Each structure stands twice: as structure tokens, then as C-alpha cells.
Amino acid sequence: MICGRLPAVSAALAALALLTGCALPRMPTVEPWVKPYERERLADATMKFARDAQPEKHIEHVRIVREGARGATGVQGGGCGCN
Amino acid sequence: MAATEQRDSRRAVHPERSEGSRLRRRRVVGSARVSALLAGLVGSLLAGTGARAADLPEDRAEVLFHSYTGGGVNAFGPALLVRKNVADRFSLAGTYYVDAVSNASIDVVTQASKYHEVRSEYGLSGDYVYRDSQITLGATTSREPDYTASALSIDLVQEVFGGMTTVSLGFTRGSDTVGKKNSPEFHDVAKHWQYRFGLTQILTPRVIASMNVEALADDGFLGSPYRAARAFGTFVPERNPRTRSARAVKFRVIGDLGSRDSLHADYRYYRDTWEIQAHTAEIGYSRHFGDNYLADTFLRYYTQRHALFYSDNATTETLYLSRNRQLSSFDDVSLGAKLAYSLKKVPGKYEVKLNGAYEFVRYSFKDFTDVRTGGKYASNASVLQLFVTATY
Numbered sequence: 001m002i003c004g005r006l007p008a009v010s011a012a013l014a015a016l017a018l019l020t021g022c023a024l025p026r027m028p029t030v031e032p033w034v035k036p037y038e039r040e041r042l043a044d045a046t047m048k049f050a051r052d053a054q055p056e057k058h059i060e061h062v063r064i065v066r067e068g069a070r071g072a073t074g075v076q077g078g079g080c081g082c083n
Numbered sequence: 084m085a086a087t088e089q090r091d092s093r094r095a096v097h098p099e100r101s102e103g104s105r106l107r108r109r110r111v112v113g114s115a116r117v118s119a120l121l122a123g124l125v126g127s128l129l130a131g132t133g134a135r136a137a138d139l140p141e142d143r144a145e146v147l148f149h150s151y152t153g154g155g156v157n158a159f160g161p162a163l164l165v166r167k168n169v170a171d172r173f174s175l176a177g178t179y180y181v182d183a184v185s186n187a188s189i190d191v192v193t194q195a196s197k198y199h200e201v202r203s204e205y206g207l208s209g210d211y212v213y214r215d216s217q218i219t220l221g222a223t224t225s226r227e228p229d230y231t232a233s234a235l236s237i238d239l240v241q242e243v244f245g246g247m248t249t250v251s252l253g254f255t256r257g258s259d260t261v262g263k264k265n266s267p268e269f270h271d272v273a274k275h276w277q278y279r280f281g282l283t284q285i286l287t288p289r290v291i292a293s294m295n296v297e298a299l300a301d302d303g304f305l306g307s308p309y310r311a312a313r314a315f316g317t318f319v320p321e322r323n324p325r326t327r328s329a330r331a332v333k334f335r336v337i338g339d340l341g342s343r344d345s346l347h348a349d350y351r352y353y354r355d356t357w358e359i360q361a362h363t364a365e366i367g368y369s370r371h372f373g374d375n376y377l378a379d380t381f382l383r384y385y386t387q388r389h390a391l392f393y394s395d396n397a398t399t400e401t402l403y404l405s406r407n408r409q410l411s412s413f414d415d416v417s418l419g420a421k422l423a424y425s426l427k428k429v430p431g432k433y434e435v436k437l438n439g440a441y442e443f444v445r446y447s448f449k450d451f452t453d454v455r456t457g458g459k460y461a462s463n464a465s466v467l468q469l470f471v472t473a474t475y
Contacts, residue, residue: 032245038288039246045377046345046369047291047337049283054162054178055440055468058149061182062466066446068387068409069353069361071297072331074281 153464253279273303329355344370
């Protein structure tokens, strides 16, 4: 019976921790190891995954229409043009 | 994975009840500890280290001319985007995209006659920022003479862990109507569902990585009313399944090389219930030249295994049959370059850039025969983009 309640208790603790952000006793805490002032290079245009929405969407459309694979590109496709 | 592990451990357990219940209790206590540990970790990630306030996308305009030429197909047209912040909490964006297609592809010249048509797409989206979250609602509608498509999407992005981690969730629901020229009796529909999850992580002051996962499901008419399959040397109408589910996962990493340049590498794995399995890999290099130029180059490789019901020329009777070369076994290699020039920049006010991009693609089909020559079909394509971007 107690064992049967444990998942519920742990789920409640998990929800509480998620809501409050409080680390449970003896839980490891991880600090951000790259401080905001160390992120100058990451803000450069060469470090962006995507820069221009419409050109990216065009390339994505070209590929979706001709290749069998789709998805997980981070670019929102649209329309069909399948015919 | 966890379920599989549990099943395996159950098989390994001696079938005595007391031993089994002890093991079960140990498993439950163990799982409670693991979830508590994860909860503490995630909790500290989300709030203990402080989440950042999210930023709205910058005000922006894009004017694009795009063109695709290859394999007997010419598709070109303009595309526009205008984005503007409203009251510092909302950002509204409108898009317009045109594809003017002139099609004389191998399917068309061997089974029908060359045709021209225009597809127009309109899009509207709104971004809303609340504390450290960004919510985006979007809608698109697309029309061509025999096909209409519309989609609604919602995306949620949240920065956590002191801004080092970005988590995103998204959902798109699409609905299409399919027609056939000169056949008013033909009418069908297709519905689409897309579920997205993304994680972007700053790894070091010079390296950033991301993972995107997407589950897709389609239902309805998923082929072309014009395309023919081939069975016993004779062309017959294609027959596709009316459902399709797919999974895709993509990993990306970008590293700063230290001379105002960077290197990126991507990999995507895709698989669906039509038994198409695909791998995509890309590597690219970006570099600033002076204060005004930014250049990018990339090499991309894509390969896929054919769908279960694909056949170049079927020699057995099957329920489903297609000779759509998009479902065949093939690979393509792309080599591309892009150059951006900063025409005018007033820091803190606006910037206008002129851009040009070119991509060469080589498609090599492994089981699609060019019926005109009897050899395996291959084609080249050129993708061109000329565009102006402005941030203000």
C-alpha cells in the first residue's frame, strides 16, 4: 500500500519542486556555468541557427516538396505545392 | 526505454511472489528517488538559478525574390515579411509568399503535358511575452488552382537556467482540400498534425547546441491525383495509404572559431510508417569580412530508403503502389553560399542589408528509371535567393 503511494508522493514532490524551484534536501544544484558577460561571441550573427525567416522557409519548402523526410528543422513550413 | 528495461528486468526475476514483490518495492523506491532527484534538478534549473525575461522578436522586414530551376521545373516568386512590436508585449507579423511554377518534370513530360500555375500563401502570427515565456500563435493559408492548405500553430518558448537553456514546445494543425483540374467530381481532404519539442543549450562561451524532435501525423489523400504508378510495364493510377506517421530528430552545434567566424554541423534522422528512413548531414562555415560583409558556405548530404509500397515497375499485385520518386531510394548533395552586405546601419535605430544566396543540388535516384533513356534518373537544380532585410 505504502509502495503503491510512493509514485504519487514523488510526483507531488516533483510538481512542488517544479513550481517552487526549490531543490529537495541533499539534491545537487547546477549553476549556469556561462555567465551573461561571457556570451558576447554567442550573440554574433555567425552563431545563430537561423537568421532570415522567409529565405529559410523557402529552402525548407524546396526540400519538403522533393525529399521524403520532414520535420525537426526548427523552421515552420506552410502550404503544399505538392502537386 | 524505461518500459523495455522494466520488462527485461521482470523477465530476469525469479517467479516467486515474495522475491518479486521485494524487487518491485525496490524498483518503486528507486524510481521515487530518481524522480525526486530529477525534480530537484529541474526545479533548480527552472527557478533556483533564475529565469530570464524573454525578448520579443526585433522589428523586421524582408523582401525576397526566390527561384528554383532544375529537373524541368522552374518555380519563382516574391516573398514578404513585416514584423512590428505593439505595446512592448506583442509582436505581429504578416507574410506573403508566391510560387509561380512552370512544370515540365520527368513525371509531367512522360505522362502529361507541361503546365503553369501559381500558389499564393498568406500568413499572420502574433508573439506575446509574459515574464520569461514567449507564446506564438500563427495561421497560414495557401491557394493554388487544385489545392488549398491552411494551418494553425501555437509555440511556447521559455528560457531557463539563467538563460543558458531554451525550451520550446509547438503544435500545428493543418487542413487541406485536394482537387483535380478538369475533373470537378474529384474532391478529397488531408489533415496534418505536428508536435514539436526543442532544446537549445549554451555549452561554453563559444559553443551552442540544440536538439529538435518532431512527431508528425497525416490523414487523408496523401498523393497526387495526376501521378501514375507502373505495374507490369503499364502506367496505372497510384494508390497511397491514407495515413502516415513520422518521427524526426535533429541535432545541431555551432562553434566560434575566434576570428569572427564559426563552424556548424547538423544531423537529422527521420523515419515514418511508410518505412522511409532518411539521414541528413550538413556542415557549414560562416565568416565576417570587414565591418559590412558576412559570408556563409555549407555542404549538405541527404539520403533516404524507399517507401514500402514504392516500385519503379511492380511485378506483383499490391494494395498500395506508387512511383513517386520522392518516395524512392535516392540521395542528394547540396553546395551553397550566401553573402550579406550591410548597406546602411545606424546603431540602435535601424540596419538595412542586401543578401544573395545560391545553392547547387544534385539528385541521384537509385530505383527510379528515366523511361526515355532506360537509365537511372538524375538531375541538377539551382536555388537562388536575392533579398533585402531591414531591422528597425
